Amino acid sequence: MIEETGIRLFKQFYNGDDRLRPPEAAAAYWPDALWEAVNEAGIPLALIDEADGGFGFPSDDICQLIGIAARYTAAIPLGEALLGNWLLTKAGLAPSTEILTLLPEPLAMQIDATGSAQLLDSNATRTPFGRHATSVLALAQADNGNTYLLELGALSVESHSHNLAGEARDTLTLPLQLADTPLHPLPITADSYRALCALMRASAIAGIAEAVLELCIDYANERQQFGRPIGKFQAIQHYLARMASEVAACRVAVDSAARNLRDANKSGDAFLLQAAAAKLRCGEAAGQIAQLAHQIHGAIGFSQEHSLHIYTRRLWSWREEYGNEQYWAAIIGNTLCQNGAEQLWPTLSNTQELRP
Amino acid sequence: MSYITFPAAPSTSPYNALRQELREFLHDTLGSDYSAPQRARSWNGFDADFSAKLGERGWLGMTLPKIYGGHERSPLERYVVVEELLAAGAPVAAHWIADRQSAPIILRYGSEQQKQDILPRIAAGQCFFCIGMSEPDSGSDLASTRTLAEPVDGGYEITGTKLWTTYGHKAHYMTLFCRSDRRAERHAGTSQFLIDLSTPGISIRPVYDIAGEHHLNEVHFDKVFVPHSALLGEEGQGWQQVMGELAFERSGPDRFLSSFALLNELLRLISQAPSTMSKAAVGRLAAHLMVLRQMSLSVTGMLAKGENPSLQATIVKDLGAVLEQEIPEIARTLVSCEPIPGGNDPFAATLARTLLAAPSFSLRGGTREILRGIIARGLGLR
Numbered sequence: 001m002i003e004e005t006g007i008r009l010f011k012q013f014y015n016g017d018d019r020l021r022p023p024e025a026a027a028a029y030w031p032d033a034l035w036e037a038v039n040e041a042g043i044p045l046a047l048i049d050e051a052d053g054g055f056g057f058p059s060d061d062i063c064q065l066i067g068i069a070a071r072y073t074a075a076i077p078l079g080e081a082l083l084g085n086w087l088l089t090k091a092g093l094a095p096s097t098e099i100l101t102l103l104p105e106p107l108a109m110q111i112d113a114t115g116s117a118q119l120l121d122s123n124a125t126r127t128p129f130g131r132h133a134t135s136v137l138a139l140a141q142a143d144n145g146n147t148y149l150l151e152l153g154a155l156s157v158e159s160h161s162h163n164l165a166g167e168a169r170d171t172l173t174l175p176l177q178l179a180d181t182p183l184h185p186l187p188i189t190a191d192s193y194r195a196l197c198a199l200m201r202a203s204a205i206a207g208i209a210e211a212v213l214e215l216c217i218d219y220a221n222e223r224q225q226f227g228r229p230i231g232k233f234q235a236i237q238h239y240l241a242r243m244a245s246e247v248a249a250c251r252v253a254v255d256s257a258a259r260n261l262r263d264a265n266k267s268g269d270a271f272l273l274q275a276a277a278a279k280l281r282c283g284e285a286a287g288q289i290a291q292l293a294h295q296i297h298g299a300i301g302f303s304q305e306h307s308l309h310i311y312t313r314r315l316w317s318w319r320e321e322y323g324n325e326q327y328w329a330a331i332i333g334n335t336l337c338q339n340g341a342e343q344l345w346p347t348l349s350n351t352q353e354l355r356p
Numbered sequence: 357m358s359y360i361t362f363p364a365a366p367s368t369s370p371y372n373a374l375r376q377e378l379r380e381f382l383h384d385t386l387g388s389d390y391s392a393p394q395r396a397r398s399w400n401g402f403d404a405d406f407s408a409k410l411g412e413r414g415w416l417g418m419t420l421p422k423i424y425g426g427h428e429r430s431p432l433e434r435y436v437v438v439e440e441l442l443a444a445g446a447p448v449a450a451h452w453i454a455d456r457q458s459a460p461i462i463l464r465y466g467s468e469q470q471k472q473d474i475l476p477r478i479a480a481g482q483c484f485f486c487i488g489m490s491e492p493d494s495g496s497d498l499a500s501t502r503t504l505a506e507p508v509d510g511g512y513e514i515t516g517t518k519l520w521t522t523y524g525h526k527a528h529y530m531t532l533f534c535r536s537d538r539r540a541e542r543h544a545g546t547s548q549f550l551i552d553l554s555t556p557g558i559s560i561r562p563v564y565d566i567a568g569e570h571h572l573n574e575v576h577f578d579k580v581f582v583p584h585s586a587l588l589g590e591e592g593q594g595w596q597q598v599m600g601e602l603a604f605e606r607s608g609p610d611r612f613l614s615s616f617a618l619l620n621e622l623l624r625l626i627s628q629a630p631s632t633m634s635k636a637a638v639g640r641l642a643a644h645l646m647v648l649r650q651m652s653l654s655v656t657g658m659l660a661k662g663e664n665p666s667l668q669a670t671i672v673k674d675l676g677a678v679l680e681q682e683i684p685e686i687a688r689t690l691v692s693c694e695p696i697p698g699g700n701d702p703f704a705a706t707l708a709r710t711l712l713a714a715p716s717f718s719l720r721g722g723t724r725e726i727l728r729g730i731i732a733r734g735l736g737l738r
Contacts (some may be wrong), residue, residue, distance in 0.1 A: 008413050149665070180363070213359050217735055229737075237732035244360055244731055245671045252654060253647045259364065277643035326636055333639030341624035345443040345616075348646055349368075354376045355383075 002046070002057055006065045010039055010072035012102040016352075018073055019307045021216040026166030028076065035076055035099065044081035045095050048065045049118070049262060052089035063258035066200060067207020075167055075308055077101045077129040079200030086136045089186040091149040096259040098135035103126050104197060104322055107174070117142070118238055123158050123171050128319070130170030131157045136256045139193045141188065147193075149186040150178070163317035165310075189332075195275035198322040200259050202275075205282040205318050206250035209289050212311045216240060216296045223298075230296075239292045244293045246285040253278040269335055276328040283319035290315045360667050360734055365653035366660075371436045373632045378415075378440040386408065386446060393698075393705040395445025399610055400571055400713075402526060403447035403491065407481035410441075410448075416455050417479025420463060425476025429586045431660040435653065439609040446615045446616035449523055449571075454478045454485040457604050458531055462550070465589030465597055470550060472530070488518040488532035488551065488575065489598070499542040499595065503534035505549060511583040512536070512549070517576045523549050524573035525560050527553055533594055546594030549586045556580070567697070567712040600664070605721055607655040607669030612648040612676030614717055615683035618710040619645075634690045641686065644679050648672065667734040674727045677718040684711045 013034040021029065038044065047062045048054030062082060067134070069078045077100065084100040108120040119140070127136070136152040155172040163169050175181065189194075220231030220240060230236050257274035264271045290312040294301050301308040319325070321351055346352045368375070385406065394401065410416050418434040420426020441448050459478045462470055477483035494500045503516025507631040516534060524530065530551040537545030551558070589597050619641055620638035626634040651672050658665040687707060688695070695708035718724040 054673065096367050179591055190701040210359055213735075217737065219561040231585060234729070237737060238725070238728045240735055240737065241674070241728035241731035244735055247359050248362055248668075249647050249651065249670050249675060251359075252365065252651045255362075256647070256650045273646070276639075277646045280643045281647045282641060302687075324642065329636035329639035329643065330632060331639065332642050333635030333637070336623055336638060336642060337630050337635055341620055341627060344620050344623050344642075348642060349371065349439065351368075351375060354372060355379055 023166030027162035060258035063203035070204035070207035101133035198279035401447030411481025486527035543595035
């Protein structure tokens with residue numbers, strides 16, 4: 001049901017003219033009507049746990065919804081809003097109808113003897129949709145070892161930037177003192193936070209990957225050369241087969257991690273490893289899929305005359321965000337080395353509690 | 357949506373007790389000096405005693421009906437047993453084909469007599485099978501089979517040659533695919549037979565592989581008489597019956613765990629002095645393995661529901677072979693070590709064994725090219 005609602009809503013606002021907007025203009029553009037519709041449908045609240053007043057939607061359905069929004073190139077911080085509202089309720093706060101975004105990196109914070117807090121950084125770079133956000137959330141790691149959720153409100157933009165897809169990724173100025181910003185203890189580690197964010201982005205990659213596969217199948221069926229659809233040629237068929245396998249791997253990787261999302265902080269390494277595997281697998285798939293898609297589409301896919309580039313520029317952007325494949329590979333590798341070779345199979349099969 | 361769906365992978369935690377039993381059994385039976393090169397044989401290690409012990413414990417024929425000596429357990433329970441055996445590199449070759457695919461097709465297509473004769477012995481780990489499909493002139497093009505079972509009085513007379521027959525020299529039976537109507541062509545007029553390999557007229561010749569080992573064989577039929585009771589299923593339905601087998605054959609954890617022993621040795625070595633690069637390389641391989649396992653579990657879930665997830669199984673096999681072949685190539689970039697068969701260095705020996713076996717990962721059970729053609733056809737290309 002949530003899938004159908006999502007498809008209906010995001011399809012309605014999909015605009016093929018997006019491909020005519022150059023990246024800078026795309027980053028500056030805010031889709032008011034789409035955001036209003038998303039807010040009105042209560043979508044940013046969809047991840048909130050039932051125990052905290054939410055709808056009780058399965059977490060893998062929500063990650064699929066992020067993918068649906070991505071399919072229809074909805075240029076809004078949907079993953080950030082969903083995760084942000086979940087974090088707010090985990091910190092015992094009320095959810096928000098603001099345009100929420102998250103700072104990708106946990107902030108370092110010092111708390112002095114009087115309890116007064118100060119951030120060690122003066123700005124935050126690559127903030128998703130930073131210039132459009134009306135409320136910025138951040139995870140702060142204090143020198144006392146605790147993590148806190150900070151509601152920083154609307155922050156001023158120090159400089160504009162965007163990713164390859166033309167989504168705003170701005171540098172925001174952080175407040176020097178946090179006197180007016182309450183510190184809300186949050187039982188989420190910095191690693192789990194990064195993993196949750198990465199899963200949101202992996203969900204988007206999985207969604208757009210499906211869109212690219214569909215584009216390529218349609219193209220292979222329609223485009224004729226040498227008197228037949230190019231999909232009749234074995235080379236093209238094998239490209240599509242490889243692409244379909246990559247798309248399937250993304251879907252399964254995201255679904256597996258997404259199902260354990262609500263246990264992000266309770267499951268030890270399990271959620272972290274699954275989210276890491278999902279972001280890594282989707283990041284690798286993104287590169288493979290983009291390359292195959294451009295090869296199948298030939299010259300037209302390389303031009304602005306065709307919408308393929310809207311999708312592939314997203315694939316190339318999103319695989320970098322919230323940790324690229326190398327980052328998450330290192331996290332997994334570290335865990336495996338720490339656990340030791342005898343624990344390799346138990347770790348991979350998530351059965352460490354049994355004897356090796 | 358035109359893509360191929362994988363439903364949510366079922367959890368295996370309800371079967372933790374079973375998994376624990378397996379681990380203890382393997383620890384006790386294989387012993388602590390079971391070496392990495394031995395583990396690297398993966399499912400090519402033949403040990404009739406070991407298979408019989410598994411049968412005694414009720415870990416073969418798990419999904420077969422109890423009336424045929426089985427244990428009526430779910431495909432998911434079987435999956436847990438199989439993945440523990442493979443991860444440990446246990447010597448499962450003797451019963452492997454029989455348990456994985458011969459028993460399911462006999463259950464599905466066999467006569468009552470065949471089911472009662474053979475299934476309990478498979479479940480006991482005492483009846484071994486080989487597959488008679490490939491021929492010298494029939495590899496990927498299975499429908500071009502030339503082996504002919506000519507109907508004669510009381511049965512059939514079979515002439516022809518099967519090739520690449522894994523463990524044909526130690527099997528009791530062969531499931532033979534051949535033509536049964538000499539006037540028919542391609543998929544038409546083919547049948548399957550249950551061949552008792554002690555039947556006169558059958559000669560088996562070893563075919564040594566790249567590692568100099570004997571797993572494969574050439575099996576020649578010289579006017580071999582088999583009775584009507586050897587027919588498996590319906591005459592003329594060979595192709596359809598064989599296609600039904602493939603989802604079982606193609607989806608399991610054997611399709612991505614062939615290089616696991618090497619991955620494990622690689623981790624053991626690099627964790628002694630890990631670098632950023634080596635940790636990330638191993639972490640990446642582990643991530644791929646985790647995702648493939650979820651995909652394979654998803655397929656098992658579909659099999660458990662009585663579905664026929666042949667497209668999904670084909671994807672798992674194709675991705676699995678890519679990963680299995682990558683592992684030795686990556687391992688040798690992280691550890692400066694020549695592959696040395698035998699000898700004292702477990703990593704060098706495991707690397708050698710895995711490297712030599714690697715070309716077969718994308719050939720056996722359906723070549724990469726065939727698999728990708730099947731996936732493409734499943735995408736609705738006109």
